[in-house]
Amino acid sequence: MTLPLVLPDPRARRRLEIGLALLADGQPAEAAEAIRAAIEIDPADAETWHALGQALEAAGEPAEAAYRTALQLDPDDRMGAAVRLALIGAAPAPAQLPEAHVRTLFDQYARRFDTALVDALGYRGPELLRRAVDRVMSEGWLDILDLGCGTGLAGAAFADRRRRLDGIDLSPAMILQAMARGIYDRLEPGEIAAVLADWPERYDLVLAADVAVYIGDLGPLFAAARDVLRPDGLFALTAEAHDADGWRLGDHHRYLHSSGYLAATAAAAGFAVVEVEGAWARRENGTPLPGWVAVLRAS
Ligand SMILES: C[S@@+](CC[C@H](N)C(=O)[O-])C[C@H]1O[C@@H](n2cnc3c(N)ncnc32)[C@H](O)[C@@H]1O
Structure with missing residues (x-):
């Protein structure tokens, strides 16, 4: 910070x-x-x-x-x-939350993140992504990139399928927590699209668990994920649901996206939509927040 x-x-x-x-x-x-x-x-x-x-x-x-x-x-x-x-x-509305704001929030939150999110908010984004990916690609070792890896909850959900596991996150304090898990090969601090602009590795699977909620215009994120995927590689992400067109910034300081927007942005970035399923990844004031789990294939 x-x-x-x-x-x-x-x-x-x-x-x-x-x-x-x-x-x-x-x-x-x-x-x-x-x-x-x-x-x-x-x-x-x-x-x-x-x-x-x-x-x-x-x-x-x-x-x-x-x-x-x-x-x-x-x-x-x-x-x-x-x-x-x-x-x-x-x-x-800004196209995404200010980088310094996200970094400050998560640097402050890092030590209590896992208990606060999983216990208090019933967070299950990583588990939803694992089930969705298993439905499409049920076996085999994977080279995986975890975008907005945080403390590594999504990485941990895929640890038994990893050949290589890398992570990127804006918050150095969150990265330190992820590092302590001992499952990542490389952890890089920085903004996703900026870091990936010059990234040498290629992957079978890119994950973004509870990260699209901090970004309104998903075009740069999808394009960056597409660029680091091998042909037929998968991009699996969670998002919060917007029931009108496009995206909007919600009162709770997170962005909501429509399924139509996800599909159109995916197509523009060179993905085929494998599935966009309605599912909640966390609660807010005890109520599940409607959301999406999307699996996209690099085409
Ligand atoms: C709610 S946490 C989710 C962490 C992890 N993916 C999980 O499922 O537990 C969101 C993480 O995304 C990171 N983040 C948000 N926007 C980002 C961006 N544009 N570039 C890099 N990291 C970002 C935050 O720093 C935070 O660690």
């Missing part, structure tokens, strides 16, 4: 923490007041401006200026101000 260049003023930090606690407690107007007091002491902290945006939003007040200031102070956008601006209707 990138560290701020200047340490935050402790008095401002205390007021920000009070503001965040009030916000979590459902008192957004009081939260905004505490956060404004933090800004008076330290007006150059992006996180504080972002928190002000959240408090104002929750209080039903205009939040655009606060988010724009956060973005100006941190153009890499670790807090995801561009996402909030899109969700309040003040800017178009």
Whole structure:
């Protein structure tokens, strides 16, 4: 994770923490007041401006200026101000979540990721992918690339079929957890499409478990996956379901895609659709989120 260049003023930090606690407690107007007091002491902290945006939003007040200031102070956008601006209707949805935002989220989440996701949210993306791939290609050793490998849950689901297993992920802390499993041959930190632009290996199977949800326009991801697959190789991925056309950014900061969009994007990238099945990969507030498991064949 990138560290701020200047340490935050402790008095401002205390007021920000009070503001965040009030916000979590459902008192957004009081939260905004505490956060404004933090800004008076330290007006150059992006996180504080972002928190002000959240408090104002929750209080039903205009939040655009606060988010724009956060973005100006941190153009890499670790807090995801561009996402909030899109969700309040003040800017178009970004084509994917800001890289620094994804990295920050998952660097913070890495140590408790497996328990938080599997136990609390009933996550079963890797298991869905394994079953889908087994239906199409039930035996044989595979050279596998795990995109957005995280802590390696999807890699682990395919460990008994791997001849080679590589992984790519934006979050170094998630990669460290994956490394500890001892099942990956190569783990590369970075953004998927950027890393794959210059990638020497070729694969029988490319996986993307719960990764397309952080990307709206899937064109670059599909094209990159196609480029590293051998002829007839498979690309297996999960996605959250959008019941209208195309894709959209959801309130929960993840993207939803229609099955028609997946099929059209697959065809444009040089894939034949083997199957796109409705299936939920995780719950949100106890309710399964409708989704897709897609298996595409490099044609
Ligand atoms: C919800 S986790 C899923 C991890 C793993 N695939 C699994 O099934 O447990 C999503 C992972 O994708 C990574 N990620 C999201 N967008 C990415 C991108 N554009 N490039 C590289 N990694 C990305 C995140 O850092 C995170 O580790």
